[in-house]
Amino acid sequence: MAPMGIRLSPLGVAVFCLLGLGVLYHLYSGFLAGRFSLFGLGGEPGGGGAAGPAAAADGGTVDLREMLAVSVLAAVRGGDEVRRVRESNVLHEKSKGKTREGAEDKMTSGDVLSNRKMFYLLKTAFPSVQINTEEHVDAADQEVILWDHKIPEDILKEIATPKEVPAESVTVWIDPLDATQEYTEDLRKYVTTMVCVAVNGKPVLGVIHKPFSEYTAWAMVDGGSNVKARTSYNEKTPRIIVSRSHSGMVKQVALQTFGNQTTIIPAGGAGYKVLALLDVPDKSQEKADLYIHVTYIKKWDICAGNAILKALGGHMTTLSGEEISYTGSDGIEGGLLASIRMNHQALVRKLPDLDKTGHK
Numbered sequence: 001m002a003p004m005g006i007r008l009s010p011l012g013v014a015v016f017c018l019l020g021l022g023v024l025y026h027l028y029s030g031f032l033a034g035r036f037s038l039f040g041l042g043g044e045p046g047g048g049g050a051a052g053p054a055a056a057a058d059g060g061t062v063d064l065r066e067m068l069a070v071s072v073l074a075a076v077r078g079g080d081e082v083r084r085v086r087e088s089n090v091l092h093e094k095s096k097g098k099t100r101e102g103a104e105d106k107m108t109s110g111d112v113l114s115n116r117k118m119f120y121l122l123k124t125a126f127p128s129v130q131i132n133t134e135e136h137v138d139a140a141d142q143e144v145i146l147w148d149h150k151i152p153e154d155i156l157k158e159i160a161t162p163k164e165v166p167a168e169s170v171t172v173w174i175d176p177l178d179a180t181q182e183y184t185e186d187l188r189k190y191v192t193t194m195v196c197v198a199v200n201g202k203p204v205l206g207v208i209h210k211p212f213s214e215y216t217a218w219a220m221v222d223g224g225s226n227v228k229a230r231t232s233y234n235e236k237t238p239r240i241i242v243s244r245s246h247s248g249m250v251k252q253v254a255l256q257t258f259g260n261q262t263t264i265i266p267a268g269g270a271g272y273k274v275l276a277l278l279d280v281p282d283k284s285q286e287k288a289d290l291y292i293h294v295t296y297i298k299k300w301d302i303c304a305g306n307a308i309l310k311a312l313g314g315h316m317t318t319l320s321g322e323e324i325s326y327t328g329s330d331g332i333e334g335g336l337l338a339s340i341r342m343n344h345q346a347l348v349r350k351l352p353d354l355d356k357t358g359h360k
């Protein structure tokens with residue numbers, strides 16, 4: 001018997017407790033989860049109302065169509081910084097150290113300022129997703145950049161319905177300035193900014209933006225794209241696009257595999273080299289049939305290109321034909337082979353085993 005003659009029913013108490021737990025769970029998984037993850041970064045919450053975090057409202061899911069819209073915006077905004085710094089001619093060039101092969105790993109103000117814009121735009125819109133970026137994020141120099149929740153018409157036209165996935169299955173990869181070496185040499189056509197979204201490690205969304213020609217390619221696997229493959233490719237004597245500053249033994253490997261008649265096109269930037277395989281209207285863009293890389297490379301350099309190729313029916317794998325998983329470690333060891341509208345596995349079989357030949 002309770003005081004003052006009120007009797008508590010055990011069923012009523014149980015229902016009350018369950019309701020309480022439900023309210024707490026809802027608060028934690030949605031609103032608070034988003035805020036905690038930003039605070040964990042040393043960041044501020046993204047603000048409320050229409051421009052607040054996109055993931056928070058759904059309690060742990062994100063809409064890939066919204067992620068695509070923010071990724072395009074981030075690549076363009078980052079690209080504005082890249083262009084502004086290059087046009088100022090004050091690059092504040094530094095070395096982050098050396099690559100395994102002994103090349104300078106460079107960084108400029110263009111990389112840093114683009115990274116800041118791209119990272120905070122994505123982090124504010126999607127506070128609960130994992131974001132991996134090439135450059136260090138300075139928590140003391142953060143910026144809250146709000147997304148207006150507008151999905152551009154070209155995306156709405158291609159992708160008619162939202163595509164929800166659990167926020168915890170998503171890994172975002174940002175390259176705030178691809179082809180930094182060429183950027184310092186003022187070889188502007190090679191420079192891109194890139195965003196990639198992987199779901200359970202599989203590349204699903206890719207954006208490659210060329211800041212100096214203001215061209216943007218995007219694609220979503222099983223969604224849509226604003227770019228397509230060319231109508232024909234030369235599989236027998238392919239034009240092969242390769243690195244100009246991290247080449248390793250790539251030319252020898254290409255000529256040994258496809259013969260001495262093969263044309264080798266040295267170029268900067270992994271984003272630029274993927275675009276070379278596609279039907280891109282930009283006049284400064286060279287065209288190739290295959291992209292081969294033999295040295296170590298990082299996932300932010302290749303994830304967006306991998307997603308775009310996959311969305312268009314192409315392939316990007318290691319040289320031994322393995323799919324690349326975009327979670328966990330930053331780098332991949334087995335080189336790269338990218339193709340579209342070709343028999344990719346037949347190409348893999350043609351290539352020498354790099355570990356055996358020591359061709360890296």
Ligand SMILES: Nc1ncnc2c1ncn2[C@@H]1O[C@H](COP(=O)(O)O)[C@@H](OP(=O)(O)O)[C@H]1O
Pocket residue numbers: 099100101134175177178179180181242243244245246247267268269270295296297298301
């Ligand atoms: N052996 C290596 N080690 C580290 N990074 C490499 C690399 N080979 C290529 N990369 C990176 O991959 C991108 C494309 O390389 P490349 O232009 O030589 O084809 C460049 O990215 P960033 O410019 O973003 O640093 C480059 O630094």
Ligand SMILES: [Mg+2]
Pocket residue numbers: 175177178179270300301
């Ligand atoms: Mg890069």
